[in-house]
Amino acid sequence: MTGSLLRLYIAGDSTSSRRAEQNLDRLRALLKTDTWTVEVIDVLANPERAEQAAILATPTLSYEHSGRARRIVGDLSDTKRVLEFLGIEPKGGGA
Amino acid sequence: MTSQDIDATDVLERVKTGVKAFDDLVMGGLPRARTTVVGGTPGCGKTVFATQFLAYGITTYGEHGVLVTFEEPPRDIEANMRGFGWDLGKWRRDGALAFVDASPSASDELVIGDFDLAGLLARIQHAVKTVGAKRVVLDSLTQLFDHFIGDPKILRRELFHISTALKKMGLTVLMTAERNSEYGEITRHRLEEFVADNVVILRNVLHREKRRRTIEVLKMRGSHHAEGEAPFTLLAHQGMVAIPLSSLRLEQQSSMVRVTSGNPAIDEMCGGGFFRDSVTLVSGATGTGKTLLVTNFLAGGVAAGEKAILFGYEESKGQLFRNASGWGVDFARMEEEGKLKIICLYPEAQGLPDHLLTIQSLVDEFQPNRIAVDSLSALERIAPDTGFREFLISLTSFIKKREIAGLCTATSKSLIGGESVSEQHISTLTDSIILLRYIQEQEAMHRGLIVLKMRGSEHAKEIRRFSIDSKGMHLGEPFKDAPNVFTGPDSEYLR
Numbered sequence: 136m137t138g139s140l141l142r143l144y145i146a147g148d149s150t151s152s153r154r155a156e157q158n159l160d161r162l163r164a165l166l167k168t169d170t171w172t173v174e175v176i177d178v179l180a181n182p183e184r185a186e187q188a189a190i191l192a193t194p195t196l197s198y199e200h201s202g203r204a205r206r207i208v209g210d211l212s213d214t215k216r217v218l219e220f221l222g223i224e225p226k227g228g229g230a
Numbered sequence: 231m232t233s234q235d236i237d238a239t240d241v242l243e244r245v246k247t248g249v250k251a252f253d254d255l256v257m258g259g260l261p262r263a264r265t266t267v268v269g270g271t272p273g274c275g276k277t278v279f280a281t282q283f284l285a286y287g288i289t290t291y292g293e294h295g296v297l298v299t300f301e302e303p304p305r306d307i308e309a310n311m312r313g314f315g316w317d318l319g320k321w322r323r324d325g326a327l328a329f330v331d332a333s334p335s336a337s338d339e340l341v342i343g344d345f346d347l348a349g350l351l352a353r354i355q356h357a358v359k360t361v362g363a364k365r366v367v368l369d370s371l372t373q374l375f376d377h378f379i380g381d382p383k384i385l386r387r388e389l390f391h392i393s394t395a396l397k398k399m400g401l402t403v404l405m406t407a408e409r410n411s412e413y414g415e416i417t418r419h420r421l422e423e424f425v426a427d428n429v430v431i432l433r434n435v436l437h438r439e440k441r442r443r444t445i446e447v448l449k450m451r452g453s454h455h456a457e458g459e460a461p462f463t464l465l466a467h468q469g470m471v472a473i474p475l476s477s478l479r480l481e482q483q484s485s486m487v488r489v490t491s492g493n494p495a496i497d498e499m500c501g502g503g504f505f506r507d508s509v510t511l512v513s514g515a516t517g518t519g520k521t522l523l524v525t526n527f528l529a530g531g532v533a534a535g536e537k538a539i540l541f542g543y544e545e546s547k548g549q550l551f552r553n554a555s556g557w558g559v560d561f562a563r564m565e566e567e568g569k570l571k572i573i574c575l576y577p578e579a580q581g582l583p584d585h586l587l588t589i590q591s592l593v594d595e596f597q598p599n600r601i602a603v604d605s606l607s608a609l610e611r612i613a614p615d616t617g618f619r620e621f622l623i624s625l626t627s628f629i630k631k632r633e634i635a636g637l638c639t640a641t642s643k644s645l646i647g648g649e650s651v652s653e654q655h656i657s658t659l660t661d662s663i664i665l666l667r668y669i670q671e672q673e674a675m676h677r678g679l680i681v682l683k684m685r686g687s688e689h690a691k692e693i694r695r696f697s698i699d700s701k702g703m704h705l706g707e708p709f710k711d712a713p714n715v716f717t718g719p720d721s722e723y724l725r
Contacts, residue, residue: 146348
């Protein structure tokens with residue numbers, strides 16, 4: 136799982152975008168991993184990045200692992216479902 | 231320019247869509263800096279209409295456009311629209327058009343928690359700035375709803391936000407949405423209620439085995455619009471062409487110039503010939519000589535130095551030529567000399583709106599002085615009632631506007647007397663009516679001709695006997711004790 140890249144597309148400081156950032160920080164703390172690279176992209180400042188990635192909704196978390204890209208739209212409020220969807224097991228056991 | 235500035239003006243500035251008859255319906259075009267929802271069932275022509283709106287802006291007004299596509303990827307749209315004569319790829323490369331590709335992607339996606347469509351809005355605004363767009367199309371919103379199927383409330387809120395933001399930029403926005411049925415709720419998910427200033431409905435109804443496409447303006451906030459459905463058709467190299475109906479007014483000039491019917495005796499009965507910009511109906515049972523009257527009408531015009539055009543829907547060109555030569559008229563030579571044009575079409579080959587457009591474009595191209603249509607009954611066969619009536623109104627007013635002489639035929643169903651449905655429809659629309667009837671006299675069957683109506687002129691009232699031979703039609707003496715040429719036995723009309 137080393138070298139995984141997560142991209143979080145947000146829209147300025149909208150409520151849901153801020154919440155998504157907070158939830159993602161919590162997630163990283165939970166997973167106790169430093170090997171992940173997280174890039175936060177503000178579509179208001181960089182619309183061409185949103186265009187490249189064909190983003191419709193914000194916030195969108197994009198997990199660019201091997202194979203198909205996986206995306207989660209929303210504020211990532213449900214940690215368990217986020218992890219399930221990404222196929223990541225939290226270190227130290229049971230989901 | 232903000233939306234407030236625009237609202238302050240009394241008359242909304244109009245943005246022409248390129249569908250002329252539609253622009254007439256909405257008093258010149260769609261209001262600028264407003265959102266219009268175009269609803270319709272799948273296959274009704276929404277994407278064509280929306281693309282034409284962009285294409286017309288680019289080619290005619292230099293107004294650049296942005297096409298946000300939720301269904302097909304841009305390359306598919308470029309390919310699909312090429313047939314209508316729109317080179318979207320070239321406009322894209324020239325910087326006149328930008329796509330925002332929001333078509334379904336291959337990635338897995340899950341929605342967890344609240345979200346907004348700021349990503350989409352940012353992309354649209356970026357595209358608008360890149361090409362300096364004035365017109366924006368979102369095609370279709372329904373696909374977007376299907377994408378975020380679990381969250382219709384969020385989408386309504388977000389679409390309202392997008393619509394407002396684009397209007398504030400002074401953009402004229404056209405959004406398409408799908409309908410489940412032709413007559414029923416306006417759009418799936420009731421989109422129009424929260425985003426649209428204006429609502430337009432496209433229909434594609436199957437009636438008596440014929441497709442009938444119409445466009446209707448349902449709502450136009452803050453301005454007038456004509457009511458009713460206008461028929462339209464989709465044509466190669468042109469796109470959507472609507473046919474104006476309700477906007478038609480009786481504005482034709484009335485000319486007192488007479489032209490020959492091609493038969494001196496009939497001219498005399500009509501008080502000196504047909505009027506130049508009038509439409510005459512010839513009605514009669516099969517074999518009474520309608521096509522002969524048409525032939526005389528064409529030949530008489532050509533002999534007087536005019537150009538004539540015939541649209542035949544019953545017989546092939548070969549048959550018409552043979553008939554004509556049987557009466558001593560050489561159609562082939564007239565065509566060679568460029569004095570005559572004969573077009574034979576199967577009525578079933580296309581819908582009535584397309585027939586009308588064919589007639590109009592050929593008349594505009596050939597510039598004839600007279601036109602004949604043989605027969606209206608054949609065309610009536612293929613159309614639902616209202617469609618045929620609309621066709622007749624459009625055809626007759628077109629002929630009069632061009633100030634050319636028209637002759638149409640209708641076949642009555644019964645051999646003796648009787649009237650055809652065409653007669654009922656057309657009798658008020660035509661200026662003159664000539665009836666050809668079989669009339670029984672003692673033991674023999676004769677043919678009789680009567681000029682029933684001649685608007686703005688005196689005409690003979692008697693029923694004239696006539697015969698047909700290799701020289702054509704010969705009118706003889708009036709019948710003395712003619713039976714009623716109409717259905718009712720006690721009609722006093724012809725006494």
